[in-house]
Amino acid sequence: MSARIQTHRNRAQTRLDTAPLREFTARFATAEEIENWDKHVTANPNGGNMLQSAAYASVKNGSGWKVRFLVLEAPGNSSYNLVLEKSFPVLGRLWYLIKGPDVAAAADLKAALEACAAFARSRKLNVFTIKVEPDIIGTAEAQRDIQAAGLVKAPNIQSNDSTALLDISGSSEDVFKAISSRARNAIRRAEREGCQVVRQEQGPETYHALYDLMADTVNAKGSMPLRSYDYYAKFWDEFCNRGQGNFFFVYEDGRPSVGAFVINYGAKATYKDGGSTQNRKQYGDSHLVQWEAIRRMQELGCTEYDFCGTPPAARIKDKTHNLYGMGMFKTSFTKTVTDFVGCYDYVLSPLRHKLWTSGGEKVLRRIETARTGQQFY
Known part of the structure; x- marks a missing residue:
């Protein structure tokens, strides 16, 4: 069981014995805090998320989003959160606290979001809705707290709102024993048959190799949408430039056949991007790539490995789900699927939010995609 899952369960069991709910204040980060953003985010109550990082802020800034750096403060607790902002005619501004707010x-949530709303109003920022997706596991108690906070369910955005998390805090031997016999056998066979994983440096040759593998996978399986090459190249560059990006490949007949990009961010590792050629001859090559990535993440001090995207737990064996194949592969490393609460709207202007949900979002997303050629979120 992931240490993070156990922590969430312990909090749920002891909540009635905790101190009264805290009050939060909100403010924009100082220049010094922005300069040291990753240090602050990885010290958040849940350890932050790579989508709250300085690298991701650089990726999104100027791509139709304005990036803001928001600090939530309560006695004995600070939380640093990336806010993506878009402005629309008539509606005003939408705030997207991507993978946030990061609260204990x-x-x-209620007090934290009330503080966000009060701050936005005090600065006359004309925010009509705050979109949130906190990394909080979707327990029955969490759902009650979300309802109490006045949040309105919105469609999920991120691929890892349901995901497979592997605890890698133990030794490599202990982690290897913890994964399924199917995964262990695949890794051992790949090693016996001479399959080797190569770590490659950042740069156009590496980027094109992985992007081509990703396109091959999408074309064959249609599991997830693929952004433009330029988007991924910028994304990979930003994380690699900060020492947070890692590429892993195996080759078949002299050409890349499986590739993966894995991010180390604080104590969390995330298998962000991957792809492979179809009808390969090497058995177990994909499992070996993941195993070598896990071992490297351990060396870098990570204690949790996020396989980044599966069907929800209730549909993990549903063959009609578009992520079924990915889910089967990823849960060969860890059987437990973790469902986070997903995406919600915190409404500041009910009228403008109604305009947004009743057709405004759909129209504006279509216009922006046509204008930029990029996905909206």
């Missing part, structure tokens, strides 16, 4: 428990 769902019970803190």
